[in-house]
Amino acid sequence: xxxxxxxxxxxxxxxxxxHGSSPWHDAWSRLRKNHLAVSGGIILVALTLxxxxxxxxxxxxxxxxxxxxxTAPGAAHWLGTDTLGRDLFARLLYGGRISxxxxxxxxxxxxxxxxxYGAVAGFLGGKTDRVMMRIVDIMYALPFTIFxxxxxxxxxxxxxxxxxxxxxxxxxxxxxxFGNMLLLFAAIGAVExxxxxxxxxxxxxxxxxxxxxxxARSLGFGRRRIIFxxxxxxxxxxxxxxxxxxxxxxxxxxxxxxxxxxxxxxxxSSWGVLIKDGAEKMExxxxxxxxPGGVFSLTLFSLNFxxxxxxxxxxxxxxxx
Amino acid sequence: MLRFIARRLLETIPVLLIIITATFFMIRFVPxxxxxxxxxxxxxxLRNLEAHYGLNKPLHRQYLDYLGSLLHGDLGPSFxxxxxxxxxxxxxxxxxxxxxxLISLLVALALGLTLGILAAVRRNTWLDYLCSxxxxxxxxxPTFVLGPLLVLLFAIHxxxxxxSGWYSPVDRVLPCLxxxxxxxxxxxxxTRGGMLEVLSQDxxxxxxxxxxxxxxxxxxxxxxxxxxxxxxxxxxxxxxxxTGSFVIETIFQIPGLGREFVNSAFNRDYTLVLxxxxxxxxxxxxxxxxxxxxxxxLNPRLKFE
Numbered sequence: 159x160x161x162x163x164x165x166x167x168x169x170x171x172x173x174x175x176x177h178g179s180s181p182w183h184d185a186w187s188r189l190r191k192n193h194l195a196v197s198g199g200i201i202l203v204a205l206t207l208x209x210x211x212x213x214x215x216x217x218x219x220x221x222x223x224x225x226x227x228x229t230a231p232g233a234a235h236w237l238g239t240d241t242l243g244r245d246l247f248a249r250l251l252y253g254g255r256i257s258x259x260x261x262x263x264x265x266x267x268x269x270x271x272x273x274x275y276g277a278v279a280g281f282l283g284g285k286t287d288r289v290m291m292r293i294v295d296i297m298y299a300l301p302f303t304i305f306x307x308x309x310x311x312x313x314x315x316x317x318x319x320x321x322x323x324x325x326x327x328x329x330x331x332x333x334x335x336f337g338n339m340l341l342l343f344a345a346i347g348a349v350e351x352x353x354x355x356x357x358x359x360x361x362x363x364x365x366x367x368x369x370x371x372x373x374a375r376s377l378g379f380g381r382r383r384i385i386f387x388x389x390x391x392x393x394x395x396x397x398x399x400x401x402x403x404x405x406x407x408x409x410x411x412x413x414x415x416x417x418x419x420x421x422x423x424x425x426x427s428s429w430g431v432l433i434k435d436g437a438e439k440m441e442x443x444x445x446x447x448x449x450p451g452g453v454f455s456l457t458l459f460s461l462n463f464x465x466x467x468x469x470x471x472x473x474x475x476x477x478x479x
Numbered sequence: 480m481l482r483f484i485a486r487r488l489l490e491t492i493p494v495l496l497i498i499i500t501a502t503f504f505m506i507r508f509v510p511x512x513x514x515x516x517x518x519x520x521x522x523x524x525l526r527n528l529e530a531h532y533g534l535n536k537p538l539h540r541q542y543l544d545y546l547g548s549l550l551h552g553d554l555g556p557s558f559x560x561x562x563x564x565x566x567x568x569x570x571x572x573x574x575x576x577x578x579x580x581l582i583s584l585l586v587a588l589a590l591g592l593t594l595g596i597l598a599a600v601r602r603n604t605w606l607d608y609l610c611s612x613x614x615x616x617x618x619x620x621p622t623f624v625l626g627p628l629l630v631l632l633f634a635i636h637x638x639x640x641x642x643s644g645w646y647s648p649v650d651r652v653l654p655c656l657x658x659x660x661x662x663x664x665x666x667x668x669x670t671r672g673g674m675l676e677v678l679s680q681d682x683x684x685x686x687x688x689x690x691x692x693x694x695x696x697x698x699x700x701x702x703x704x705x706x707x708x709x710x711x712x713x714x715x716x717x718x719x720x721x722t723g724s725f726v727i728e729t730i731f732q733i734p735g736l737g738r739e740f741v742n743s744a745f746n747r748d749y750t751l752v753l754x755x756x757x758x759x760x761x762x763x764x765x766x767x768x769x770x771x772x773x774x775x776x777l778n779p780r781l782k783f784e
Contacts, residue, residue, distance in 0.1 A: 299767040
């Protein structure tokens with residue numbers, strides 16, 4: 159912050175009144191009444207816990223047993239085994255780790271770019287804003303899926319090199335496929351930030367003109383402080399809602415890429431990879447398609463219901479409907 | 480309006496140029512070429528091949544050559560299919576993809592509008608909830624799950640249709656239904672939202688007060704305004720259907736351009752990749768422009784800026 163001549167404002171602490179209810183509290187009680195959203199949230203938490211901790215207790219996801227081959231769901235293997243005799247339940251949990259992680263990390267990437275870009279455009283306004291948003295408009299009209307596909311195909315070798323370099327220098331065998339994952343995060347994050355930036359910009363524009371911002375400015379606060387301390391907390395609602403709705407979009411894109419053989423690479427696995435394998439063998443072994451497809455759809459359901467619930471609870475108007 | 484279209488068209492030129500340039504250099508700077516995967520080509524043959532396709536020239540020279548022939552509408556020879564040009568391949572495969580996309584879009588519109596209007600007119604009844612749930616299922620079950628499931632059910636279990644192929648009209652049913660479903664779901668949600676907003680307007684009350692029949696109120700007065708969100712969604716929907724066909728063509732083994740594009744990327748068929756990217760970009764940008772014009776035309780409150 160540049161030095162200013164205005165007196166340094168005294169720290170003001172406003173204690174919230176004891177019996178009032180904050181907007182967040184209101185939102186929470188509204189959300190709790192929405193059964194679909196609550197069930198979505200519970201399912202998500204349960205699935206996440208299962209995927210994170212489940213593999214510690216279940217059968218190994220890569221133990222093969224070629225003699226066993228593909229078996230239908232039964233007592234020994236709840237969801238059956240694949241053609242290499244690997245337990246499908248364990249593979250689902252392990253694949254879920256990757257799918258959920260991609261969903262989360264790529265969303266964070268998209269969120270960071272989108273919020274920063276939108277906040278800058280909205281706050282600076284004027285010509286800068288016009289140029290920045292025109293760029294977003296143009297990018298909206300581009301066939302981005304095509305670029306993600308090209309990126310995944312053509313950057314595969316550099317990613318593998320990075321992978322090998324990481325393993326040789328850091329000596330972590332667990333990092334196998336890490337370069338490819340990084341590429342996936344970057345590629346997906348680079349695509350999904352556009353809507354977020356539009357929303358943030360619109361919100362910043364409307365909040366910027368409010369009196370408390372003027373007050374903060376007249377107190378001599380710098381731009382950065384005004385953006386991060388005064389504006390961003392006030393648009394947290396839309397940001398949360400959109401992040402929740404971006405996660406399923408991101409997971410869908412990852413699965414789409416994996417289905418084409420471009421996403422997560424073996425020996426790693428994700429729900430998209432499992433669906434692809436299942437679709438190839440479904441004529442004989444229906445469970446290989448039905449269970450991964452079911453779990454994936456269930457996750458998308460939960461995320462969408464939770465996102466919609468949050469939107470209603472936080473009273474965010476969306477461009478979507 | 481003409482000025483608006485002219486300006487947008489002018490704007491398209493630099494955008495396309497950036498796309499072509501970025502794609503061209505991205506696929507060239509990465510190791511591996513169209514001939515490296517083939518079984519041990521002797522260095523001499525490799526040199527001849529490269530000379531034949533002009534790959535031995537300096538990169539910027541190749542780039543300028545490409546742009547030059549592009550101006551004549553020539554997308555160059557394919558590297559993987561000997562003696563075939565990219566133009567020929569596109570001319571052969573594109574109609575299939577367009578047919579798939581067009582029918583899917585029609586399926587999406589028919590299903591989505593019906594569900595959305597029904598849900599809005601019978602708001603908060605079981606019909607509304609049913610339509611909304613069906614729409615949510617459509618959004619959450621991705622094409623690459625829905626497609627194989629439909630095949631499993633209708634082709635393998637019941638044996639009503641073929642599991643793959645693109646020969647008879649019946650072969651169109653499953654692929655187009657699969658691809659159209661997601662967008663039907665979005666359209667249904669948007670239609671419902673748009674219709675609900677419009678139905679609460681004063682002019683709808685006026686129309687009812689004049690004694691217009693319910694059907695007339697809905698189709699004549701409400702629909703036009705209620706459809707605005709759907710029209711603005713058509714741009715992304717068209718782009719999604721075009722790229723979504725990559726997966727559909729893979730699942731149902733349809734000989735379209737989408738599958739060709741993915742294969743060409745794997746094969747590093749430089750010219751075919753570039754050609755299809757340019758084609759898809761032009762199609763998507765052009766259709767977006769059409770949608771934008773339609774939007775202003777339908778909604779006089781918007782202006783051509």
